[in-house]
Amino acid sequence: MELILDIKRLGPVKDSRIVWRPLTVFIGPNNTGKTYTAYLIHALLNTYPDQCGLGEEKISELFLHERLKFNFEELKEQWIEAWKKEIAESMLPNFWRKYFGIENKIPKLEISLITKEEKVQKLEFEGDIPISGIVGEIDENTLEGAEVGRLFYSAFLKKDGNIFEVYIPYDSQDEHVFGEYLEEYDTDTEYYFFEETFCEEFAYFLGFPRHNLIIPSERTSFLFYRQWFVLKNQLTQLWRENISIKKWRKKLFSLLQYIEFPEVFEDFLTFLLLSERKKVSQVYDKVIALLEQKLLKGRINFKKDEFWFNFGEGEIKISGASSGVKALLPLEKFLRSAPEGAFLVIDEPEMHLHPEAQVILAIALAMAVNLGLRVLLTTHSPYILDTFNFLAWSYRIREKIKENGLSSLEERLKNILKAPPFEVPEEALLDPSRFSAYFFRTDGQVEDIRKIPKEVPEVDIDWSTFSQVSEALWEKLGLLGELQDEILKREQ
Template sequence: MLQYRFQNLGPIETGEVQVKNLTILCGENNTGKTYGTYAIYGLSKELSHLEMEFPELIDMQNEDVGEIQVDLEDALDQLDTKLDTVCFEFSRNLFRLFSVKFDAFASADIGLQVDIEQFKNVLRETEYNSSIHYASFGRLQFLKKLGTLATRVISTGFLTENKIQKQLVASLGAQILSRYVISDLFSETFLLPAERSGMNLFFKELNASRNELVHDLGIGLVNDDLLDVRNKLEQNISPYAVPISDYLQFLNRLELYANQEGPFVDIAREIQTNIIKGTYEVKNQQVFYINQDGKQINLHVSSSTVKSLFGLVFYLTYMAKKGAYLIIDEPELNLHPDNQRKLARALAKAANRGLHVIISTHSDYMVKEFNNLLMLSKLTKNREEIMQKYGYTEDELLKPTDVAPYLFIENRIEPMLIDPNEGIIAETFDKVINSANQAADDIYYSLQEEQQDGD
């Protein structure tokens, strides 16, 4: 339903990525995968605040009516124009996302195409009956039934003769109704950067350094010594890209998020049981690992696997919800091949349940495990026997139509083929593996010849 277009984005001269339940980005180092995931993340953030236009709500402030019916189809037909405007501004300000100078992305162009008709069908399958109270003025109620794109908006308690309150009704109504509509298309996006292991350990120290400089900045403002403060900032603070800064902010708000477990908590528990062999605990702004013996261990002395998976487990436990987007840069980070396979199955399960999972990976093991899940979904004979033998479950199996694999290669992005009998054709890994195997064979047989000659 969403197709992102990239031009002149870092090493990417041109390319497109269609986001599905599971989107897999592969390619060699320095081919632009992180550029792509950051751009998707940044644009998703922008679009989550998109406000649509509903002419009926404008009429509501001009007439003494307490109830109107809004046709969402009319608003959706104007969505392409809205998206073009947002994408244009986002492309112009792309340097802010990466915290670099403007010239670095002066010619970049990021676009987004939405299948409007498909989105309309999705909206027809949603319903809501929700009320919003605004201070002591009144209440706005929004009602939508299944199978329709019409929404009733009911205003009660607002003074019809009060022009300001009537304008407030129209403005609030547009904002709230936009959230209902857009949330099904541009839901919350969470990104786990490749730097997460170090950030999980040192986020308090990172904050301390910045707070000290902010304090110095305040002194500088008092003393009018702004030039010295500016120089100190430039010398001592490395600029963070927005996804990095947002992840740091997430780490500083852990206790605020850890209120109520969400619908993906069972997957988080599977990762803890099957991979890290323990649990996490957040207490007094510190993260601890609790091993199988119940011993509390500071995160900084735990294994690299425990460090790298903390953010994912916490997100799945408390924050993930159906329709949201989870982006992971190198999910295989610090994982043994067997654990990479287990993580692939957990991510497949989350994707099947409605979480949009986007990963950039160098892991042949993860791709092969996704292939197993793709092939098993097509298998009929001996399927139950094989699944039982290797511990697969039905909710892990992947449909080819739900998976979008891409290869970043030579300044472009190419879709990878999904073969019904083999799964994803990942030549980028196959060539390396075949070359390594060929080298091993040549070395082995050369050693054998030397031994025979010596005998």
């Protein structure tokens, strides 16, 4: 799936066209809107309409006959229009407050969506709203989500040509038919809840990420906020229990406001606290192995409600580990549970990492992209960009060798990839058509910095903004050298 965005009036960003692809890279000076744009894309891909054209009549027909057919293109257009309406009426007006805890002008954007539909998707939807508890709500004692009183059905989405079908396999062991079952419950609530879930699942069918996370630049600080999060939940519970007592209500509310973070940070903290309880996916096991062997040089474990780092000779709490290990922990935990097609935003992945480690991290991210992960990163690292350039150029050379039947050159390419100081697995080579790169300028414009391979075959990303800084420093060093020579002459 590709997302084409024309963004205006997003903080310092005045005008930009962004094509979101499996790997998207943002570079540029500080305070130019890179993080704002990255978070906006995350918000767009995490927004779904709660109504998308089904309606009571169609849902009732589905429940009674267990099968319903649509014109796919019409359904998709209805969904996209409902999605854009949800963005305009809900997501954009709340974007600044939700993601940054500030008030600002509502961003202006135009969206083009190029989808790639899956053949069949299984959808699990709830047949009743919870009797108590909210999925994902944190309990201060167990830190687990509550799923009390839910009934689950199974439904399937299937596309055949331009016919889109939703069907519910009938279970002969079930005591009720769906139509009879609905008579016992509030059908308005049931219909609304089904359509809301269907609209979200249809988004996944179109290629939206089912699992996503922002790893913010503040990530290492949040490793120590478990106690804060437990305290907040305890205060929230006290506030609910004592809402009728005026003095308690006012005091507790002021405390809750004092420790309030933007929602995106609370989501990140929730992910850290619940990461060990998530189902292991194994999709990115090779990437995790590379991280553990070449970067972490150890393994991160979770026990006694805390993260620990095992480095072979011993084990220490994560608080005593290096800053590089702390910075990589969220990525490692995300990869353990993320399914194929998940979406990850990383703000400055190079943080706390030696240049060689930055290269290895870029290789690991490229491997993850080739395994199905969608990655958007903001970076100030020429090492990461150089690595992506190398991986894209290597990919084109490998394809040229195959196209021209030059098998005698395959070994030379393999030797280049294996050469020290870091080995590059072939699984990390990047298809240039699957990534985008943009430079955010200080004048509010955003520039596409992908080079046309025919012009400069060895460069895919133009990062001259970094080399210009180095050249300026070398020029100053040269002038200092001339000045020193003059001093030596006069001393003689």
